[in-house]
Amino acid sequence: MSPSGQAAGPQALPLLVPTSGAVLVGSFELRLGTRFDWHLHPVHQLAWAATGVLAVTTPDGTWVLPTNRALWLPAGIGHSTAAIGSAVMRSLYLDPAVCPPGWATRWSRPTVVAASPLLRELIPYLGQEALAPQARARAEAVVFDLLEPLPVTTLAVPSPRDPRTRAIAVALAADPADPRTLRDWGRQVGASERTLARLFRAETGLPFGRWRTQLRIQAALPLLAHGSAVSAVARRIGYESVSAFVAAFRAAVGLPPGQYFGRVTE
Structure with missing residues (x-):
């Protein structure tokens, strides 16, 4: 088990964890196909991919997280985490009792935050076992202070239940560009x-049209995260023009692809 109580898969490698302080650091090496099934924590979690891309699913939907994004998960929120390709997940686990006043109210739902260069340096810094208590x-x-919410929405692609609609959903998941x-x-x-x-x-x-759009954008996220050109991704998921794809992406996610996957400004 990890410090947070999360069931660790066979590829999970624990980073040095502080023996004191309010923040624990967990590090997990995730190979292709590695997944932490549905679970929850009694502490808050900040999920971040030091390398690669993570997909985190909550009851609200799924977030795809490149290295410049992290996801705040409040204590008690059920979720599952998977690697898209291979990845190294480094998470902060934060004791709710030491969060700033009003924090529980303002951060009561899963929230995407910017993984700024300073935050990306602080996470392994806090993972040092020998860090002095005052420095910690x-x-x-x-x-x-560094947790900055981003205007990013989750992508919910609910699965239909009827055998007929389910067959359509399975076919479109395999080929989002299918124009039928x-x-x-x-x-x-x-x-x-x-x-x-x-x-x-x-x-x-x-409605079916919006559901299919959500499915297509969800399929585009891992492709974009791994560096595929926007034009190539647009064609692959069924858009005839880049501008139409960018407009659909912005409407679904809240940001255009370049901004979502671009570098975080220091």
């Missing part, structure tokens, strides 16, 4: 366009 206390105080309409799909799965539209809205809370 000063560094821990700075961590709270609900009328086209209806001929394949044996249902009318109207029936499928009603089922998608009832089962996912989204």
Whole structure:
């Protein structure tokens, strides 16, 4: 088990953890396919990928985190974490009792924050076992000052339950660029366009067109995170123009692709 109580997979490698102080540091080497299944912590967590890309899922949806983004997870929030490709996850685990006044109210939901250069240096610094108590206390105080929320929304792609809509969802997950309409799909799965539209809205809370857009943007995130060109990603997930893809990405995530995956300003 890790210091946070998180079940660690076979590739989990513990970093040196402080024996005192309010912040623990956990480090996990995640190979392709490594996943921490659904769990929660009695402490707050700041999940960050020192290398690679993480995907963190909560009841609200999924966040894809390149190295310039981290995710604040309040204590008690269920979540799962997976590596997209290979990654090194370094997380801070923070005692709720020592958070600044009002912190629990202002940070009560999962929140994406900027992993600034200073924050990225502080995380391994706090992982030093021999760090003096006074130095540790000063560094821990700075961590709270560096947590800067970003205007990024999560991507929720609910799975439909009906066998007919589920078959469509599986096919589109395998090929997000598939251009077929609900009328086209209806001929394949044996249902009318109207029936499928009603089922998608009832089962996912989204009209089919918006659901498919969310699915496409979710498929684009790991490709962009690994450096694929925006134009290539747009074509791969079914957009005929880069501008249409960028507009859809901004509408879904809150930022254009270049800003989401760009360098964090110091």
